[in-house]
Amino acid sequence: MPLLVMKFGGTSLATIELIKKAAERVKIEVLRGYEVIVIVSAMSGKTNELISWVNDTTSENEASLIYDAREYDAIVSSGEQVTAGLLALVLQNQEVPARSWQGWQVPLKTSGNHSSARIEEIPTQNLRAKFSEGMKVAVVAGFQGLSSDNRVTTLGRGGSDTTAVAFAAAFGAEQCDIYTDVDGIYTTDPRVCGKARKLNQISFEEMLELASQGAKVLQTRSVELAMRFNVRVRVLSSFDPSPDQSGTIVCKEEDVVEKNVVAGVAFSRDEAKMTLISVSDKPGIAAAIFGPLSEAGVNVDMIVQNISDDGLTDMTFSCPTQDVDRAKNALLEHRVSGQIHFEDLVADTEVAKVSVVGIGMRSHAGVAAQMFNTLKDENINIKVITTSEIKISVLIDRKYLELAVQALHNTFKLEKLI
Amino acid sequence: MPLLVMKFGGTSLATIELIKKAAERVKIEVLRGYEVIVIVSAMSGKTNELISWVNDTTSENEASLIYDAREYDAIVSSGEQVTAGLLALVLQNQEVPARSWQGWQVPLKTSGNHSSARIEEIPTQNLRAKFSEGMKVAVVAGFQGLSSDNRVTTLGRGGSDTTAVAFAAAFGAEQCDIYTDVDGIYTTDPRVCGKARKLNQISFEEMLELASQGAKVLQTRSVELAMRFNVRVRVLSSFDPSPDQSGTIVCKEEDVVEKNVVAGVAFSRDEAKMTLISVSDKPGIAAAIFGPLSEAGVNVDMIVQNISDDGLTDMTFSCPTQDVDRAKNALLEHRVSGQIHFEDLVADTEVAKVSVVGIGMRSHAGVAAQMFNTLKDENINIKVITTSEIKISVLIDRKYLELAVQALHNTFKLEKLI
Numbered sequence: 001m002p003l004l005v006m007k008f009g010g011t012s013l014a015t016i017e018l019i020k021k022a023a024e025r026v027k028i029e030v031l032r033g034y035e036v037i038v039i040v041s042a043m044s045g046k047t048n049e050l051i052s053w054v055n056d057t058t059s060e061n062e063a064s065l066i067y068d069a070r071e072y073d074a075i076v077s078s079g080e081q082v083t084a085g086l087l088a089l090v091l092q093n094q095e096v097p098a099r100s101w102q103g104w105q106v107p108l109k110t111s112g113n114h115s116s117a118r119i120e121e122i123p124t125q126n127l128r129a130k131f132s133e134g135m136k137v138a139v140v141a142g143f144q145g146l147s148s149d150n151r152v153t154t155l156g157r158g159g160s161d162t163t164a165v166a167f168a169a170a171f172g173a174e175q176c177d178i179y180t181d182v183d184g185i186y187t188t189d190p191r192v193c194g195k196a197r198k199l200n201q202i203s204f205e206e207m208l209e210l211a212s213q214g215a216k217v218l219q220t221r222s223v224e225l226a227m228r229f230n231v232r233v234r235v236l237s238s239f240d241p242s243p244d245q246s247g248t249i250v251c252k253e254e255d256v257v258e259k260n261v262v263a264g265v266a267f268s269r270d271e272a273k274m275t276l277i278s279v280s281d282k283p284g285i286a287a288a289i290f291g292p293l294s295e296a297g298v299n300v301d302m303i304v305q306n307i308s309d310d311g312l313t314d315m316t317f318s319c320p321t322q323d324v325d326r327a328k329n330a331l332l333e334h335r336v337s338g339q340i341h342f343e344d345l346v347a348d349t350e351v352a353k354v355s356v357v358g359i360g361m362r363s364h365a366g367v368a369a370q371m372f373n374t375l376k377d378e379n380i381n382i383k384v385i386t387t388s389e390i391k392i393s394v395l396i397d398r399k400y401l402e403l404a405v406q407a408l409h410n411t412f413k414l415e416k417l418i
Numbered sequence: 419m420p421l422l423v424m425k426f427g428g429t430s431l432a433t434i435e436l437i438k439k440a441a442e443r444v445k446i447e448v449l450r451g452y453e454v455i456v457i458v459s460a461m462s463g464k465t466n467e468l469i470s471w472v473n474d475t476t477s478e479n480e481a482s483l484i485y486d487a488r489e490y491d492a493i494v495s496s497g498e499q500v501t502a503g504l505l506a507l508v509l510q511n512q513e514v515p516a517r518s519w520q521g522w523q524v525p526l527k528t529s530g531n532h533s534s535a536r537i538e539e540i541p542t543q544n545l546r547a548k549f550s551e552g553m554k555v556a557v558v559a560g561f562q563g564l565s566s567d568n569r570v571t572t573l574g575r576g577g578s579d580t581t582a583v584a585f586a587a588a589f590g591a592e593q594c595d596i597y598t599d600v601d602g603i604y605t606t607d608p609r610v611c612g613k614a615r616k617l618n619q620i621s622f623e624e625m626l627e628l629a630s631q632g633a634k635v636l637q638t639r640s641v642e643l644a645m646r647f648n649v650r651v652r653v654l655s656s657f658d659p660s661p662d663q664s665g666t667i668v669c670k671e672e673d674v675v676e677k678n679v680v681a682g683v684a685f686s687r688d689e690a691k692m693t694l695i696s697v698s699d700k701p702g703i704a705a706a707i708f709g710p711l712s713e714a715g716v717n718v719d720m721i722v723q724n725i726s727d728d729g730l731t732d733m734t735f736s737c738p739t740q741d742v743d744r745a746k747n748a749l750l751e752h753r754v755s756g757q758i759h760f761e762d763l764v765a766d767t768e769v770a771k772v773s774v775v776g777i778g779m780r781s782h783a784g785v786a787a788q789m790f791n792t793l794k795d796e797n798i799n800i801k802v803i804t805t806s807e808i809k810i811s812v813l814i815d816r817k818y819l820e821l822a823v824q825a826l827h828n829t830f831k832l833e834k835l836i
Contacts, residue, residue, distance in 0.1 A: 016471060016474040016475060019475075020475075053500070053504055054503075054507060056434040057434060057437070057438075057504055057507040057508045057511060058507070058511055067507050067510070067511075068506070068507060068510055068517075070517070071503040071504075071506045071507045071517070071518055072503070072507075074499060074502070074503040074518050074520065075499070075500050075503035075504060075507075078496035078497075078499050078500050079496075081492060081493070081499075082468065082493050082496050084492070085472075085489040085490070085492040085493035086471055086472070086475055086489075086493060088486070088489045089472060089475040089476070089485050089486060089489045089490075089493075090475045092485070092486055092489075093475060093476055093485075099486075099488070099489070100489055100492050102492065102570075104522065105568060105569070150523060151523070152520075
């Protein structure tokens with residue numbers, strides 16, 4: 001019997017009424033002949049309630065905002081457990097043989113790094129045994145697993161999407177349907193550019209670049225996993241009542257039949273640019289700078305090194321604005337201890353990143369030139385540039401973000417299939 | 419190192435502030451040199467929220483108010499999981515080495531009858547291993563366990579008290595302290611009789627009779643278990659800040675040093691008396707009547723059979739008022755099918771039960787006579803009487819309940835130790 005994985009996020013399960021809607025959608029697939037594994041998030045808002053309680057436990061002692069992540073995981077994982085049970089009950093009520101599975105019951109085995117554990121193995125025998133006994137739907141609590149020392153782990157941000165893709169890979173599912181609050185992947189965010197168009201298909205590579213460059217529909221880790229195990233992912237809306245909505249298929253490059261040179265424009269609003277002035281330019285200097293930043297938990301994104309002058313150079317990098325203080329502290333600390341030498345540290349926290357992504361760039365030269373010309377025509381100064389095989393990203397002043405996205409969307413004619 | 423079991427109910431853990439108070443109380447015992455197992459209930463109100471969601475899953479289909487108890491258990495058990503994690507975090511914050519344990523992690527092994535499972539085994543090696551590694555407090559989610567097919571079970575009403583006593587028995591704890599919203603066991607409910615006195619000690623047997631006759635502080639099952647395994651139980655208030663409050667000790671009869679002939683007066687307000695008129699009096703008739711009632715889930719309490727007259731007799735029994743409709747349906751159904759013969763069925767739903775309990779009755783004759791005289795002096799008619807070795811119960815009109823309790827409390831001089 002063919003098997004389908006379906007995933008519903010927290011906004012799609014926020015009330016019993018919405019859970020009933022999700023169940024109807026699941027039932028449609030069962031009636032079409034599928035065995036279904038449903039991955040659920042916690043009711044929207046519930047995880048935040050649980051996290052706020054965890055934070056309250058430490059409020060009297062500000063020094064210890066660090067709490068035991070194993071307890072955090074035990075508490076926070078309860079949210080998915082509840083929606084899994086409720087969806088199973090609603091399905092049973094609609095006469096669909098269903099049961100819930102908590103992470104430790106599957107068991108979904110993970111690494112031991114709590115709150116951001118990685119999936120290590122999903123043994124299939126327990127679920128398969130129940131499918132062969134007549135279970136049609138396994139409702140699995142997403143975002144959670146079991147460490148080798150028998151404690152509950154959670155997978156961190158985006159963990160439910162990742163759980164869904166991992167189950168699809170482990171069970172050889174025909175497809176992994178991600179139900180969310182939008183009806184697919186767009187050429188860019190429709191709130192920023194009114195001409196944004198829903199894509200029918202997109203390649204893993206492009207989706208991965210879009211996700212890591214700021215598109216929020218799918219989490220980067222889940223796309224990586226889908227690409228690695230060739231899991232066809234479909235993004236579609238849980239609020240669209242039509243049983244036949246198409247959504248957007250994320251799949252192998254060769255299966256994408258319609259494509260423009262550029263697939264989409266992604267952006268990330270809250271970026272900062274930091275420059276170390278007059279760094280001594282000698283071997284090992286990059287490691288000396290970025291090692292401490294990594295240890296401090298700073299997500300360094302772009303890195304640019306200027307041409308050396310008199311053995312001194314300027315080193316520029318970008319990171320999320322929320323990491324700026326940590327980055328400053330780490331760098332100044334290591335200057336005091338003599339491990340890094342630089343004259344000054346300049347932070348510009350008013351920048352944003354815009355990226356143009358498309359597999360067509362591999363074969364089409366001139367995309368970069370088109371991009372730079374478009375920004376020049378709008379009088380937008382480019383502060384940093386990085387490229388990959390299928391992506392060009394630039395840092396610009398944050399105030400020009402919307403203008404840049406709209407102009408690039410026009411330049412590459414993303415409003416229509418060429 | 420001596421080991422103590424402490425149990426906190428939902429009203430004692432309803433907010434983070436209360437959880438911090440509970441943690442302070444636990445810490446006192448750790449500083450006194452104990453290893454501690456804390457059994458927690460869900461935050462007061464949370465279990466009801468979860469149950470209401472479960473009920474909502476069935477609301478469209480009134481016929482199926484019966485839901486899969488396995489899913490019910492998976493959902494409802496999440497409440498204790500949250501408080502266990504939160505209390506562990508607060509303890510860690512107070513520098514007490516603590517961790518949480520869900521039922522399946524202990525693992526607390528139960529029977530498979532979901533929502534009212536019975537504890538079968540509590541292996542001690544997992545907790546003991548952690549104690550030997552330096553853990554001082556194991557915070558265990560109460561009310562829940564694991565069935566042999568690896569699903570979460572719950573123990574039903576009073577399950578957290580029972581969990582606490584079972585842990586105390588399994589680990590050979592010095593004592594099992596039940597923290598609740600009252601400061602001990604009283605001679606009767608202080609809301610009904612202002613002269614009610616807190617007992618310093620009470621025997622298992624008396625506590626068991628009081629609990630099963632309507633005293634609500636301890637659940638009957640937990641007292642049975644404590645008696646069977648000789649676990650010293652102490653009931654005390656989680657709202658009393660004094661670290662030295664005495665509470666009430668429930669222990670073996672021979673350890674009770676102070677005792678009156680009568681220990682207390684218990685009552686149950688919502689009772690009904692049902693009489694089957696002109697039942698044919700032949701062997702097997704009791705089984706024919708009470709078998710179907712048991713199957714229908716009717717909690718039959720007292721049973722009285724009148725003297726037979728012409729081969730016909732009247733059969734009277736009492737049950738909670740909420741069971742009356744089920745009892746009627748079951749009996750009428752079996753009359754229709756010819757399995758039971760009776761002329762009429764009379765229900766009196768305006769009765770209450772008052773019980774006098776005391777181990778002293780074994781050696782002191784005349785307690786029954788004193789009780790009946792007291793009620794006669796107040797012009798209270800007795801409708802049914804049952805007795806055990808250490809208890810006399812009567813059914814009376816509900817409107818005389820308070821009067822009867824107060825008069826009996828006076829007669830047996832319960833306001834002071836004799």
